[in-house]
Amino acid sequence: MDNPNKFYITTPIYYVNARPHIGHTYTTVVCDAIARRQRMMGVDTFFLTGTDEHGQKIERSAAAANCTPKEFADKVSAEFRGLWDKMKITYDDFIRTTEPRHIRGVQAMFTRLQERGYIYKGSYSGQYCVSDELYVDAVGPGAPCPECGRPTETVHEENYFFKLSALEERLLKFYAEHPDFIRPETRRNEVIAFVKSGLRDLSVSRTSFKWGIPVPGDPKHVIYVWLDALTNYMTALGFGSDDPKDQEKLKHYWPADVHMIGKEIVRFHCVYWPAFLLAADLPLPKSIVAHGWLLFEESKMSKSRGNIVRSETILDTLGQDALRYFLLREIVFGQDGSFSFDALVQRYNGDLANGLGNLSSRTLSMINRYFDGEVPYPRSSPSLNPAFVEKESALKQQAENTIQQFNEKFDRFDFSGALKELWFFIAGVDGYIAETHPWSLAEEKDPDSRAQLATVLYTAAEALRIVTALAHPIIPEATDRIWRQLGLGDITQVPLHELAWGQLQIGTKLGKVEPVFPRADKSMIERMQQMEQQRSTENEAKTTETKVEQVTGTESASASSPVQKAEGGAALPGSPAGAPAPGAPSSSPAVGERVGTTDNKITIDDFLKVELRVGQVKFAEKVKGADKLLRIEVDIGTEVRQIVAGIAKAYEPEKLIGRKVVIVANLAPRKLRGLESNGMIVAASLGEEGQPVLAGFLEDVPVGAKLK
Numbered sequence: 001m002d003n004p005n006k007f008y009i010t011t012p013i014y015y016v017n018a019r020p021h022i023g024h025t026y027t028t029v030v031c032d033a034i035a036r037r038q039r040m041m042g043v044d045t046f047f048l049t050g051t052d053e054h055g056q057k058i059e060r061s062a063a064a065a066n067c068t069p070k071e072f073a074d075k076v077s078a079e080f081r082g083l084w085d086k087m088k089i090t091y092d093d094f095i096r097t098t099e100p101r102h103i104r105g106v107q108a109m110f111t112r113l114q115e116r117g118y119i120y121k122g123s124y125s126g127q128y129c130v131s132d133e134l135y136v137d138a139v140g141p142g143a144p145c146p147e148c149g150r151p152t153e154t155v156h157e158e159n160y161f162f163k164l165s166a167l168e169e170r171l172l173k174f175y176a177e178h179p180d181f182i183r184p185e186t187r188r189n190e191v192i193a194f195v196k197s198g199l200r201d202l203s204v205s206r207t208s209f210k211w212g213i214p215v216p217g218d219p220k221h222v223i224y225v226w227l228d229a230l231t232n233y234m235t236a237l238g239f240g241s242d243d244p245k246d247q248e249k250l251k252h253y254w255p256a257d258v259h260m261i262g263k264e265i266v267r268f269h270c271v272y273w274p275a276f277l278l279a280a281d282l283p284l285p286k287s288i289v290a291h292g293w294l295l296f297e298e299s300k301m302s303k304s305r306g307n308i309v310r311s312e313t314i315l316d317t318l319g320q321d322a323l324r325y326f327l328l329r330e331i332v333f334g335q336d337g338s339f340s341f342d343a344l345v346q347r348y349n350g351d352l353a354n355g356l357g358n359l360s361s362r363t364l365s366m367i368n369r370y371f372d373g374e375v376p377y378p379r380s381s382p383s384l385n386p387a388f389v390e391k392e393s394a395l396k397q398q399a400e401n402t403i404q405q406f407n408e409k410f411d412r413f414d415f416s417g418a419l420k421e422l423w424f425f426i427a428g429v430d431g432y433i434a435e436t437h438p439w440s441l442a443e444e445k446d447p448d449s450r451a452q453l454a455t456v457l458y459t460a461a462e463a464l465r466i467v468t469a470l471a472h473p474i475i476p477e478a479t480d481r482i483w484r485q486l487g488l489g490d491i492t493q494v495p496l497h498e499l500a501w502g503q504l505q506i507g508t509k510l511g512k513v514e515p516v517f518p519r520a521d522k523s524m525i526e527r528m529q530q531m532e533q534q535r536s537t538e539n540e541a542k543t544t545e546t547k548v549e550q551v552t553g554t555e556s557a558s559a560s561s562p563v564q565k566a567e568g569g570a571a572l573p574g575s576p577a578g579a580p581a582p583g584a585p586s587s588s589p590a591v592g593e594r595v596g597t598t599d600n601k602i603t604i605d606d607f608l609k610v611e612l613r614v615g616q617v618k619f620a621e622k623v624k625g626a627d628k629l630l631r632i633e634v635d636i637g638t639e640v641r642q643i644v645a646g647i648a649k650a651y652e653p654e655k656l657i658g659r660k661v662v663i664v665a666n667l668a669p670r671k672l673r674g675l676e677s678n679g680m681i682v683a684a685s686l687g688e689e690g691q692p693v694l695a696g697f698l699e700d701v702p703v704g705a706k707l708k
């Protein structure tokens with residue numbers, strides 16, 4: 001089955017419950033650079049990416065956005081694809097898990113595992129983390145997930161189980177026999193330790209939600225999202241299809257050479273995926289390579305911190321090469337790395353504008369000026385100054401070492417090391433030009449000076465050609481332009497594996513010489529920050545992610561539409577645009593009264609009128625005769641308030657005690673069932689039932705803290 005002259009690389013398929021950001025871009029760019037390089041090496045390459053669209057998280061996000069899961073997935077999947085197209089990512093296929101070819105393939109995989117005796121029916125009762133789509137070891141309703149810290153949910157389900165425990169020994173044997181299967185080494189060690197600590201059977205179906213691929217012959221169950229998602233790597237090639245063309249493709253490209261992933265999904269790829277494949281008697285991928293996390297100015301990017309960086313701002317200002325170069329040069333592959341606009345501009349100016357850009361424009365303009373735009377004839381003759389000859393051969397030697405070092409490092413996924421080598425060489429060429437003074441040689445009219453000038457410029461142009469070819473997979477746009485300026489045609493056709501010194505043809509006619517990396521001034525940083533801020537404000541306004549709304553003390557808290565459920569006060573930002581603020585006057589505003597903005601948007605001043613505070617539940621009990629209401633006493637820092645909230649169906653009163661919640665503190669009091677309610681508790685409202693989920697914090701926050 002294995003074909004040594006092919007290369008199959010995959011990104012994880014991205015969840016559609018979050019819009020693409022620079023973290024997703026990182027993985028995709030790494031894969032794109034590898035795929036481009038493999039193609040230049042003459043290897044038959046297949047690069048797959050796509051979107052992961054099933055599961056409870058997506059079902060809930062869609063419900064909160066008032067659309068069907070499919071509509072929701074269509075929209076976000078198109079955003080991912082649109083971004084990759086804008087960046088000219090060279091993926092060969094983009095798979096969506098909602099496509100028939102995938103659904104059919106996943107069902108075929110399930111049946112195959114069943115037929116081989118690896119699947120049985122059982123029941124599960126315990127805590128489930130919706131965010132990780134995982135059963136976890138946590139005790140009690142709302143207990144935090146040990147993986148991500150988010151509150152878990154209690155579930156009792158009849159499930160199909162996969163006999164993971166039966167594969168422990170085979171997995172360990174496989175890891176031992178394939179030392180390169182998991183990279184880097186630290187991840188490999190973690191995985192081995194995890195498997196050695198004992199594997200439990202894995203639940204591979206769910207009945208608690210519908211948005212998934214039905215189990216063949218038992219459609220009450222949907223297939224576990226990770227079994228569904230992982231199988232994409234094969235369904236995209238045609239697994240599960242009867243078409244001989246698909247079968248041929250699968251045979252040709254499978255097993256994958258590299259599954260590139262982020263470090264947080266190592267277990268799924270390095271334990272579950274090989275276990276499924278071993279059980280199904282299918283070949284295992286050759287390697288799973290995990291990179292670290294991209295942080296924003298040292299902290300994790302997250303929606304709640306409001307520090308998510310989208311790629312578009314950088315694409316629209318410095319361009320895609322700047323982003324690609326930064327990601328591969330700045331981050332030591334395998335480790336966590338930090339992004340900041342400052343660092344981006346510094347790298348751009350230092351390495352691209354002053355480094356490669358400057359080398360290219362000075363070399364090519366001198367050839368234009370002194371040799372009419374034709375690559376000159378280098379001469380080594382006894383009459384040449386021996387010091388010049390020495391410098392030239394030293395540079396040639398450095399070029400050869402650089403090619404070798406660059407290749408070695410790149411192949412070990414040490415992209416920043418490889419680029420460092422290349423830029424060290426650029427500095428060497430700059431030094432060579434500075435020492436040989438071609439502009440002074442051009443002043444002299446004697447034949448030896450002319451020969452020396454020709455040699456210097458040929459040497460510089462040849463060095464530039466080598467740098468450009470090696471850098472192409474990382475910065476494709478600029479190198480394509482430099483290549484054409486060098487008069488060399490289509491850079492993607494360069495056989496990189498044959499790259500060597502001296503291949504530049506004498507007499508090559510240069511193309512039009514233009515700057516490739518104009519310098520960015522300081523104001524660029526501010527501009528990008530502003531653009532990013534504006535983007536995030538716009539996106540918040542039309543967010544597709546869970547909306548925040550208020551759950552008040554009212555029996556109508558679970559009425560039909562999420563917004564109608566809120567009562568008594570303006571809806572918070574994030575409520576669907578166009579929905580009337582419940583309880584708000586329906587008449588037009590009086591003359592002189594501030595109107596927020598058009599389109600039902602409110603101004604920041606309007607928002608600041610709502611006093612949101614962190615409160616802590618001191619006491620909670622059911623309200624007699626009202627099955628949806630709880631009477632809650634909440635400490636808001638300055639006082640303890642009584643609030644009557646319609647959350648009794650979702651929360652048991654005793655479980656709320658001690659919990660930190662978000663309170664609308666300046667709401668006019670009102671009476672419910674004869675009890676005064678003095679404020680509101682903020683919650684998301686899920687699904688058709690409008691089940692409330694209280695807003696909370698992952699970090700510890702002091703009681704009374706203001707939200708703004």
Ligand code: MSP
Pocket residue numbers: 011012013014015016022023024026027052229230231232260261262263264265292293294295301
């Ligand atoms: N859908 C699953 C993967 C299934 S693969 C069979 C998933 N999706 S995800 O949308 O959460 O994307 C995860 C991947 O995006 C990570 O593994 C990583 O490659 C990339 N990144 C997302 N955020 C990231 C950072 N902040 N930094 C670096 N990469 C991160 O998990």
